[in-house]
Amino acid sequence: MKDWPKNEWMDQWQALSRQYWNAFSDLTREAGNGAGRDAAAMPWHEGFEQWARMFGGPGKQSETVERVLASAKSFTAFAQSMIAAATAGNAGAAPNWAEVLRNGFKMPGADASLFSNPVAQALREISGQGVKSFEEMMQGLAPALDPAREAKSWLNVPAFGFLREHQEHYQKMAVALIEYQEQTRRYNALILKSSQRGFELFESKLAAREEPGRQIDSLRALYDLWVDAAEEAYAETALSPEFREVYGELVNAQMRVRSQIQQEVERIATDFGMPTRSELDSIGQRLHDLRREVRNGAGGQSSSLAREVESLRREVAALKAALKERTPAPAPKAAAVAPKPVKRKRSRPVAKERAQPVAALRADVKESVSAPVGAPPSREPKAAPPPRPRVTKGRAPVRAQRALPSPRAKKSVAKVAHSPTRVGHPVLSFAERMKAFARSAHKSHSTARRGGR
Amino acid sequence: MEPVKIEPTRALDEALKMQKKLAAGLKTLRELDDVGYGATDKEAIYREDKLVVYRFKGARKPTARVPILIVYALVNRPYMVDLQSDRSLVGNLLAQGEDVYLIDWGYPDRADRWLTLDDYINGYIDRSVDAVARHTGLDRINLLGICQGGAFSLCYTSLHPDKVKNLITMVTPVDFHTPDNMLSHWMRGVDTDLFVDTLGNVPADLMNWCYLTLKPVRLNQQKYIGLVDILDDKGELENFLRMEKWIFDSPDQAGEAFRQFIKDFYQGNKLVKGGLRIGEGEVDLGNITMPVLNIFAEQDHLVPPSASRVLADHVGTKDYTQLAFKGGHIGIYVSGRAQREVPPAIHNWLAQRAG
Numbered sequence: 188m189k190d191w192p193k194n195e196w197m198d199q200w201q202a203l204s205r206q207y208w209n210a211f212s213d214l215t216r217e218a219g220n221g222a223g224r225d226a227a228a229m230p231w232h233e234g235f236e237q238w239a240r241m242f243g244g245p246g247k248q249s250e251t252v253e254r255v256l257a258s259a260k261s262f263t264a265f266a267q268s269m270i271a272a273a274t275a276g277n278a279g280a281a282p283n284w285a286e287v288l289r290n291g292f293k294m295p296g297a298d299a300s301l302f303s304n305p306v307a308q309a310l311r312e313i314s315g316q317g318v319k320s321f322e323e324m325m326q327g328l329a330p331a332l333d334p335a336r337e338a339k340s341w342l343n344v345p346a347f348g349f350l351r352e353h354q355e356h357y358q359k360m361a362v363a364l365i366e367y368q369e370q371t372r373r374y375n376a377l378i379l380k381s382s383q384r385g386f387e388l389f390e391s392k393l394a395a396r397e398e399p400g401r402q403i404d405s406l407r408a409l410y411d412l413w414v415d416a417a418e419e420a421y422a423e424t425a426l427s428p429e430f431r432e433v434y435g436e437l438v439n440a441q442m443r444v445r446s447q448i449q450q451e452v453e454r455i456a457t458d459f460g461m462p463t464r465s466e467l468d469s470i471g472q473r474l475h476d477l478r479r480e481v482r483n484g485a486g487g488q489s490s491s492l493a494r495e496v497e498s499l500r501r502e503v504a505a506l507k508a509a510l511k512e513r514t515p516a517p518a519p520k521a522a523a524v525a526p527k528p529v530k531r532k533r534s535r536p537v538a539k540e541r542a543q544p545v546a547a548l549r550a551d552v553k554e555s556v557s558a559p560v561g562a563p564p565s566r567e568p569k570a571a572p573p574p575r576p577r578v579t580k581g582r583a584p585v586r587a588q589r590a591l592p593s594p595r596a597k598k599s600v601a602k603v604a605h606s607p608t609r610v611g612h613p614v615l616s617f618a619e620r621m622k623a624f625a626r627s628a629h630k631s632h633s634t635a636r637r638g639g640r
Numbered sequence: 641m642e643p644v645k646i647e648p649t650r651a652l653d654e655a656l657k658m659q660k661k662l663a664a665g666l667k668t669l670r671e672l673d674d675v676g677y678g679a680t681d682k683e684a685i686y687r688e689d690k691l692v693v694y695r696f697k698g699a700r701k702p703t704a705r706v707p708i709l710i711v712y713a714l715v716n717r718p719y720m721v722d723l724q725s726d727r728s729l730v731g732n733l734l735a736q737g738e739d740v741y742l743i744d745w746g747y748p749d750r751a752d753r754w755l756t757l758d759d760y761i762n763g764y765i766d767r768s769v770d771a772v773a774r775h776t777g778l779d780r781i782n783l784l785g786i787c788q789g790g791a792f793s794l795c796y797t798s799l800h801p802d803k804v805k806n807l808i809t810m811v812t813p814v815d816f817h818t819p820d821n822m823l824s825h826w827m828r829g830v831d832t833d834l835f836v837d838t839l840g841n842v843p844a845d846l847m848n849w850c851y852l853t854l855k856p857v858r859l860n861q862q863k864y865i866g867l868v869d870i871l872d873d874k875g876e877l878e879n880f881l882r883m884e885k886w887i888f889d890s891p892d893q894a895g896e897a898f899r900q901f902i903k904d905f906y907q908g909n910k911l912v913k914g915g916l917r918i919g920e921g922e923v924d925l926g927n928i929t930m931p932v933l934n935i936f937a938e939q940d941h942l943v944p945p946s947a948s949r950v951l952a953d954h955v956g957t958k959d960y961t962q963l964a965f966k967g968g969h970i971g972i973y974v975s976g977r978a979q980r981e982v983p984p985a986i987h988n989w990l991a992q993r994a995g
Contacts, residue, residue, distance in 0.1 A: 259868055402645045403643060403645065405646060414861075417857045418858055
């Protein structure tokens with residue numbers, strides 16, 4: 188770098204700064220906010236503050252703008268400090284670059300927390316509302332926790348009395364908060380250590396650039412070298428056994444705090460009669476288990492339900508096959524249309540010879556068909572009145588017609604009896620069964636009224 | 641000699657250039673529409689819960705007889721494989737004549753909190769494989785697992801080897817305990833049960849925060865300083881924002897699946913140590929006897945190459961091929977080099993095993 192006499196350099200520097208601000212003002216009129224101040228004395232990254240004010244409003248790209256500006260601001264602060272500090276040094280003396288870098292993070296306008304710990308700053312700047320909100324909440328609680336920290340041992344005193352459960356919960360929450368702060372401090376200490384190691388590595392990387400042809404001639408190259416050093420140092424720390432232990436403890440401590448807060452929220456929700464997350468989770472888990480069971484069953488996989496259904500299917504198929512084998516061939520059509528008592532008599536011995544399960548099944552079906560009504564008079568074919576003529580539109584006459592079983596209906600009963608499954612009441616219509624039920628109910632009611640209870 | 645040789649005028653010039661870029665770029669940023677993604681036309685062939693299996697439609701009919709089903713990770717959205725027309729693994733595979741399907745997991749919510757790895761691997765993946773097989777009229781298909789999806793594909797193939805003809809894994813962690821695996825190193829000190837019991841589903845923001853802390857200065861600051869350089873280039877800016885959208889457009893993680901993944905893979909390293917059970921079956925990589933192509937990235941900070949390379953030592957196949965890509969975990973899908981190298985490599989490898 189050219190050696191400048193100090194006064195000459197200062198003049199040059201101030202002229203350059205004015206030039207910078209004038210050029211910046213040309214870019215935007217609003218940048219004139221700083222017009223009343225001495226442009227030469229203003230930090231360069233102040234320009235990014237101006238941009239941030241102009242573009243910081245809500246909008247689709249505001250997050251991107253915010254990130255770009257924050258990064259550019261850090262870079263310019265870094266760049267300005269490096270140039271100013273290095274050039275203002277005594278002519279001929281090699282500057283201590285690591286020291287210059289450290290001082291760079293103390294530039295006016297730069298985030299004070301950048302000082303000596305720029306990696307921590309980068310970590311804090313990482314987005315994520317979920318994380319940010321928790322951090323903010325913890326920062327808000329920090330002042331209140333300081334006295335509690337001193338009295339941590341008192342928080343382990345057993346609770347008693349009517350509100351002991353509540354007191355115990357609050358004690359646990361306070362302990363969790365204090366432990367979280369302790370773990371955060373341990374974590375920050377490691378990050379600070381990593382940052383300091385970064386400065387050392389930066390210096391050694393710079394030393395390697397002293398050879399001709401490898402010198403750094405731009406701010407960006409200098410910045411990139413610093414980033415390489417910072418990341419290398421961070422990786423060294425982050426892969427250490429100590430960091431693993433501290434990181435794990437920090438995460439676990441944060442989870443304990445979250446858990447305690449959730450319990451408190453649930454308690455309040457319960458008091459207000461609102462559903463809680465635990466309840467919803469419980470329902471969700473039951474529903475999920477049920478879905479798995481149903482799905483596994485449907486897929487014929489290894490659930491007991493699936494096995495049982497499969498077993499039943501095989502049994503039914505065997506019964507069907509047995510029935511088919513033992514049932515005599517259907518009678519000629521004419522006989523089926525006009526059944527005669529003699530033929531029915533012949534069929535009975537055949538039924539008796541059937542295999543035991545089949546016979547039981549038939550009996551079961553017959554029972555189910557005949558159970559509700561007995562044999563109402565209207566079912567006698569001879570007593571059946573002739574179909575009424577259709578005098579009105581609608582379905583009532585048709586229902587009336589169906590309600591009167593014909594000899595054909597009785598034939599259907601016999602057919603149904605051959606079915607291997609319990610079919611309920613396939614012959615009697617719904618209306619017919621309802622009528623029978625009403626009659627039965629009326630009879631019971633009358634008996635009761637007569638004191639037959 | 642001094643290591644730094646920067647003239648003040650040059651420094652000023654750099655600072656001014658940055659301001660000028662910002663002046664042009666911030667205006668462009670405000671005028672940009674939402675960036676789109678997903679360049680290739682596709683049709684849904686199977687749906688279940690939030691999952692959709694898509695078939696991509698190429699400009700011409702596929703020449704490959706056996707289709708590829710892409711199994712992506714749960715932690716990011718799968719459109720990374722088809723980000724934009726000139727950065728599309730899918731588009732380039734179609735151009736090579738492959739028939740490409742993809743599982744889109746959707747965004748799990750609290751209703752999915754109880755989904756387990758068994759549900760994902762023996763349930764969703766298995767039924768997706770069946771759906772693709774039905775759609776193509778084949779018994780076996782090719783599986784391409786990416787990152788966590790690669791680990792799932794290894795488990796699936798081990799448990800259902802009769803349904804996979806060829807297996808391709810990309811940037812897939814196999815050995816989770818290599819010394820350079822920072823994520824795994826951190827997770828081993830975490831009480832996973834407390835973590836999942838407290839959070840239920842694991843929020844995407846928390847996951848992203850964790851990824852960014854792997855390289856905090858580079859990913860949170862240096863990247864955006866680099867962005868200033870392209871702020872006045874609308875096309876480049878759109879590319880950047882599209883990538884940015886993908887990075888932060890992350891689904892929450894179903895709690896139970898996350899629990900098992902961390903405990904069995906990151907903490908227990910059971911994929912290589914053994915004892916990994918998915919549902920009622922035990923995963924044995926020795927069951928993977930079909931041809932395997934393992935592709936990893938040499939500069940991968942999320943899945944170090946050492947974590948992938950060891951697959952060769954554990955699979956049962958005699959037909960194992962390894963491809964080291966010069967790039968990072970994301971560059972392997974979207975870089976120019978990736979477009980030139982990866983799809984043809986996959987296609988040629990499959991073509992040699994098409995019989």
